[in-house]
Amino acid sequence: MSDIKEMSLEEREATLGGIGSARKRKEDARFIRGQGNYVDDIKLPGMVFGDFVRSAYAHAKIKSIDTEAALAVPGVMAVITAKDLEPLGLHWMPTLAGDVAAVLADKKVHFQNQEVAFVVGADRYAVSDGVQAVDVDYDELPVLVDPRKALDADAPILREDVQEKDNVGQGLRRHPNHIFHWEVGDKTATDAAFAAAAVTIKEEIGYPRNHPSPMETCGCVASMDATNGVLTVYGTFQAPHVIRTVVSLITGLSENNIRIVSPDVGGGFGNKVGAYPGYICAAAASIVTGLPVKWIESRMDNLSTTAFARDYHMTGELAADESGKITAIRANVLADHGAFNTHAQPMKWPAGFFNIVTGSYDVPVGHVEVDGVYTNKAPGGVAYRCSFRVTEAAYLIERLIDALAQKIGVDKAEIRFRNFIQPEQFPYDSCLGWEYDSGDYPTALKKALEAVDYEGLRREQKEKAAKGELMGIGIATFTEIVGAGPTRNCDIVGLGMFDSCEIRVHPTGSAIVRLGTKSQGQGHETTFAQIVATEIGLPSDAITVEEGDTDTAPYGLGTYGSRSTPVAGAACAIAARKIRAKAQKIAAHLLEVGEGDLEWEVDRFRVKGLPERAATMKDICMAAYSNLPEGMEPGLETTSYYDPPNFTYPFGAYVCVVDIDRFTGEIKVRRFYALDDCGTRINPMVIEGQVHGGLAEAFAIAMGQEIVFDELGNVMGASFLDYFIPTTVETPVWETDHTVTPSPHHPIGAKGVGESPNVGGVPAFTNAVVDAFAQHGVMHMPMPHTAWRVWQTIDELGLNK
C-alpha cells in the first residue's frame, strides 16, 4: 500500500522536515517580500482614525479640556474625554495585575504623554490637526520621579483614586504610593548564615528602565457591527484570547460577540501583552460612530507610554566560605511600576519569578524581598524578551558571583564550577521554591571555555594590562525558568496558563494546526509544523499553522515568557499523538490486523515482523474519511489543552570579550560565544536566529537602552535618535553553540529558547566590562555602559593619562 517504499528510511525522514530539521522559515517568504499583513495594512470600508491628546506634564490636575476648536477642524468627527467614557464605565480599566489604569486621564495626569483625549476624524491629517487644537488647562503638581523617595512620609501622593485602599490587587501595602510587598525564603536562616559567613559581599545593582521597542508599534482597528452586535478588533496582541476576555469583562459585551484578531505582528518582546487605552478608545469610538476606527502609535508614543521593562533597583548580597562556596543569598528590590500597576506577570507573582535569583548555583538558603511603588512615569513592568523578572534575577546573581570571585581572588570560571548545581542533583529543589527539571551546567561551561581558549584570553588580558590596555572577559552561566505555567500556581485574570492546539487532518494528507499562542516573529508557522510532522508522519510542508484569530483558534494564553514551545508546543505533540492513536486504529482496519500488531515508523504503521505490509499516514488520512472501522466516527481531528506539570529550565554558558578605548570609553565587543541548552532542538536554524536576535537586544540593553527622565518627569530621548537600537555596524558577530539536556517532563523534551540570549547576554556584557577594570578594584558598573559612563570610570582611575 505504500507509495514511497522505494525511499530509504533516512530519505523519508528528510522528506518530513520534522523535529531537528533546519528547514527555512515558512513565514519569511512573505516577510522578506514586504507581503506581510500587519495591523496598519488593514483597511476596512469607511474606516476612520483616532489619536490622542497627551499630557505635557508628569503630574498635574486637569482644570479643563476645551474641545471646541478641535471639533471645528474639517474632518474631525469626535473628541472623547474621560467624561464621555464615564457613563460607559470605560474611563478606567482593570489591569492584569489587579490595579486599575486610566483609559483617559480622569481629573489629573500621572505621567508625561498620558492619554487625555481621543480625537476621531476622517483621516490622519485631520486627526493630527484636531489633536493640536484641543486646549487642556493644567495645574502642575509636585512630581515623583525617584522610586527611592516614593515611600517617604512627605512624598506627593499620586493615586488619590486608591489612596484609602490597603490593597491594590497584590497584597497589603503600607503607603499611598506603595503597590505591594512580596517576600520569599527563610529570613531567620539567611540572617544566621550571613552572621556565620567567612566572606560576604553586598552590591547595589540597578537595572534601568528600558523598553521592548518592537519594530512595529502598538495599534488596532476596532469595528463594531451594530446590526449583529459583534465587535471585531484587529490588533497587535501577543495574547488575543486574554484580550477578548478582558474586553468582555470591561465592556460587558458577551464573549461570543467579540472577535479578536492578531494579524502578522512585527515583534512584541512583552510590549504587546497588555491592554492599552488605544484599544479601548478605538472600540468606544467605533461604537459611537458606527465606523471602523484605526489607532496606530507613533514611535515616540510607543517608547514613552506603552509598557516599559525592568526599572529594578536591587541590593544583592552573598555569603560564602573561604573557598567561595556560597552559603546564602539575600536580595532586596525596589520595583518602579510607574503610575499604574500594569505589569504583566502571572497574578500571584507580583515580582514574577524573581526568586530564580539563585541561578545555576546550589545555594542552601536565601531570602528575597520586593516592594513595588508608584511614580510619575508611564506604567508597565513587562518582561522584555525574558520570562517574568527572570532577566533581572539572572543579572543580579551573575553580577554577584563575579563580585564574590573578585573579593576572594578566585577565577570567575572557577567560582562557578565550585557553586554549580551538579547534574546528579536534578530534579533540584531550590531554597527559594523552584524545582529545576534538568540541567548540566559544568559540561556547558567547560565546552564554552575550551571553545574560546579561556586560558589564552586570560594570558592576553594580563599582557594587555601591563601595557595599560583595557580588555575584559565576561562569563554568564544563567538558568531561565520559562513555560508559564502550571495552572496550580500561574494564572492571568484567573485564567490558568495552559495552552492549546487543534489539529485537523485533511483527506489528501495535509493538515491545519491552530494554537492559542501568537507568533510575533518567532517562526511558529515553521517549528510547530515540524513537531506535528514528526508526530503524525505528514510532511511539515503540508501542515499549515494558524494563530491569532479567536473565532478559529482554541483558547490560549498567548506568546511571551518563552512559553510557546514549552506549553503550546507540548499541546501540539499531545494533540498529534491523539491523531496518531486514531490513525493506528484505522491502520489496523486497513491492514486487517490487531492494533497491537502494528508499529510506527516515521510516516506509517507497519505490521510487526512483516515490514512490507504497511499503511502510510497518507493512506490513513483518506481512509479516515472513506473507509473506517465499524462504529468509528469519520474524520481525523482533535484538540488538546496542555497544563504543564512544571516549568522548563533552559540554561547556557556565554563568554564575552571586550576591548575598551581608554581615551573615549568606547567598548568594542571582540568576541561573543553563546552556548544554549534548550533541550530538544526543533529547528536549529530558527534557534540560531532567535539567539542572534536575543543577543542583539541584550547588547542594546547593556550598552545603551535606557528611558531617562529629568527631575520634572519629562521623558528624555524617546525616539530612536537616542534610544539605542544597534545597526549591523554596531552589532557584534555571534558564535553559537549548544548542548542538549532534554526536559524530562515535556512531551518532546523541548524547553524554549527565544529569551535565553537576553537573560544570559546582558550579564555577560556587564561582566566583561567590569572585568576590564577588576584589576583596579572595580566591583560593579551601572548599565547602560555608554561611552561616557565608562570614560568616567577610566577618568576616576586615571587610566587615560
Add this chain to the structure above:
Amino acid sequence: MIPGSFAYHRPASVDEAVALLGQFGEDGKVLAGGHSLIPMMKLRLATPEHLIDINGIGELKGIREEGGQLRIGAAATQADILASDLLANTCPLLPEAAALIADPQIRYCGTLGGNVANGDPGNDMPAVMMALAAIYALRGPGGAREVAARDFYHGTFDTALAENELLTEIRIPTPAPGHGASYQKMKRKVGDYATAAAAAVLSFDGDRCASAAVTLTNVGEAAIFVTEAGDALVGTAVDDTAVAEAAARAMALAAPVSDLRGPAEYRTQMAGEMARRAIRTAAARAKGG
C-alpha cells in the same frame, strides 16, 4: 508625527526659487533633501506655510573644478560627494566626512547645501567647510553674494543666510597637493550626531607645519573654527607637545551642552580627543604624501 498643512512649490530655476522666497518671506522654507526639515515638520516644531522644493533645479547640481576652486552645487547629495572622483582625488576630506553622515539611504537624499545652510550645530559639513576655507555663494532678490564659511555661522539655526536668500553653490579653494586632512567623529551609532567631532587640514613645508586649520562639530551653538589650535601647530613638527597644545586650545573653545551623549565635561574632553586624532591623522596623511 503628522505635519500640518502647507503649500508645495517646485521651481525650475534659481531665479524662480528666489522669487518665491521673496514672496513668502518667513512663511517659506526651502526643501532640499528634507532630512532635517521634514522630521521637524512631523513633530510640528517647524510649520512652514510654503515649501519650496529645489530638487528640480538643474543648475544647483554638479561637482566641478573651476578657477582653482572646487564648486559643488548646493543640491548635490552626500552620495554625489561620495561618488565623485574629482573630490576623491583633490579633497578626500569631503567624502571622508560624508561617509560619517547618517546612513546610505539618507545620503542619497541629504544634500551638502542643506547640511551647511541649515545652521544645526549637529551637522558635520559646517566644520569641514570652515577647515577648508570654503565660500558660500548666495543668491537673493538683490543679486548674488559670497560669504566665507568661517563667517557664516552665528549660532544655533542662526546664519548669515537671509530669509529671502538661497545657497546656490559651495566653493572650496582646491587644496594643494600634499596637504593632509582628516575628520574624526565620535558617535553612539550609525546615523547619530557627533558626541564630538573635529576636522583638521594641514600642509607641510619640509618637516614643519606650514598651515593648519582645526574645527569642531556639535560642541557649541555652531561649528567652531579654532584659530588658536592652528596657530599652535604652524611652525612645529606636529609632535606630541604641539598636538596636545592644539587639542587643549580646542577644548578651551568647546562649550557643549550636557545631553544623552554625555555630560558637557565628557563631550569637551572628547572634542579634545577627536582634535588630537584628526591632527595626527592629517599630519600622517600629509607626510605620507
